[in-house]
Amino acid sequence: MAGSEAPDTVKILIAGGFGVGKTTMVGSVSEIVPLRTEEPLTVAGLGVDDLAGIEQKKATTVALDFGRITLNDRLVLYLFGTPGQQRFWFMWNDLAVGALGAVVLIDVRRPESSFAAIDFFERRDIPFVVAVNGFDGSHPYPPEEIRDSLALPDDVPVLLCDARERTSSRDVLIALLDLLIASAKQG
Amino acid sequence: MSESDAVAGRLVRPFTLTGGRTRPSRACFTLIATVTAVDPPPDHAPRPQPEQARILRRCARPVAVAELAALLDLPVSVVVIMLCDLLEAGLITVHPPHPVTDRTLDLDLLQKVRDGLGRL
Numbered sequence: 001m002a003g004s005e006a007p008d009t010v011k012i013l014i015a016g017g018f019g020v021g022k023t024t025m026v027g028s029v030s031e032i033v034p035l036r037t038e039e040p041l042t043v044a045g046l047g048v049d050d051l052a053g054i055e056q057k058k059a060t061t062v063a064l065d066f067g068r069i070t071l072n073d074r075l076v077l078y079l080f081g082t083p084g085q086q087r088f089w090f091m092w093n094d095l096a097v098g099a100l101g102a103v104v105l106i107d108v109r110r111p112e113s114s115f116a117a118i119d120f121f122e123r124r125d126i127p128f129v130v131a132v133n134g135f136d137g138s139h140p141y142p143p144e145e146i147r148d149s150l151a152l153p154d155d156v157p158v159l160l161c162d163a164r165e166r167t168s169s170r171d172v173l174i175a176l177l178d179l180l181i182a183s184a185k186q187g
Numbered sequence: 188m189s190e191s192d193a194v195a196g197r198l199v200r201p202f203t204l205t206g207g208r209t210r211p212s213r214a215c216f217t218l219i220a221t222v223t224a225v226d227p228p229p230d231h232a233p234r235p236q237p238e239q240a241r242i243l244r245r246c247a248r249p250v251a252v253a254e255l256a257a258l259l260d261l262p263v264s265v266v267v268i269m270l271c272d273l274l275e276a277g278l279i280t281v282h283p284p285h286p287v288t289d290r291t292l293d294l295d296l297l298q299k300v301r302d303g304l305g306r307l
Contacts, residue, residue, distance in 0.1 A: 006249035006282035009219040010300060029307065035257035039264060066253055071303025078219050078251065094217050098287045170307045177301040184294045
């Protein structure tokens with residue numbers, strides 16, 4: 001019964017600051033309407049600094065929006081985005097483990113909101129590309145200027161994109177795969 | 188009831204489905220592990236509870252753990268504990284994700300992913 005045989009699965013993370021377009025990007029390339037799942041986090045697991053602003057809460061949740069792309073009949077790609085304002089997705093232990101790599105989305109009007117995501121992937125040696133999501137599709141700054149302002153190393157690709165556009169989001173993912181393939185060839 | 192109580196209640200209630208357990212007995216049910224109901228179920232299998240039966244209906248065909256959780260509107264951690272029970276009862280099988288470690292980036296796999304994206 002080949003039809004019911006489970007496919008191999010891989011995942012890519014779509015990260016970045018609040019309102020930068022992560023769920024939009026997931027939705028523009030996903031074959032399904034993005035699904036959402038929420039996970040309770042135990043406050044005991046959070047560092048003291050992380051508790052600022054949530055002292056009154058007994059528990060907090062982190063939400064994930066995700067989509068799916070069937071790449072061939074044996075291989076399925078999942079895209080996980082972290083919606084909303086929570087910084088707490090860093091606490092989701094399973095999320096980054098086993099990811100092929102990540103896309104960090106940047107809003108040129110508020111690039112600092114994506115610093116934490118860049119930092120997260122750099123610290124864990126998870127390969128990533130930076131995709132600048134133009135507000136309403138416009139791009140006032142060239143990629144190199146953005147690279148400089150984010151102090152990104154030369155080997156991190158910086159792309160301009162429109163997360164609403166399927167082909168644009170696809171091209172960002174392809175750029176990530178090209179980065180992964182190049183580094184796999186180097187050994 | 189205060190707002191924070193309401194939030195806590197919404198979070199705590201699903202764990203009644205797990206008999207109060209908050210940790211899974213197995214580590215195999217990661218977000219993109221796929222689960223499939225065993226069909227027909229084994230003769231000796233215990234009769235599934237209603238929530239377990241909901242899960243089994245959803246995984247008649249292979250489905251990822253994250254998708255199951257979203258479709259059932261339950262936290263992943265709750266679904267995972269219930270999947271552990273179903274696996275121990277012989278009612279489901281689990282297929283792990285393609286292994287990915289930073290040491291062994293699998294060129295063949297990456298090329299397949301890229302080719303698939305190129306066809307979009």
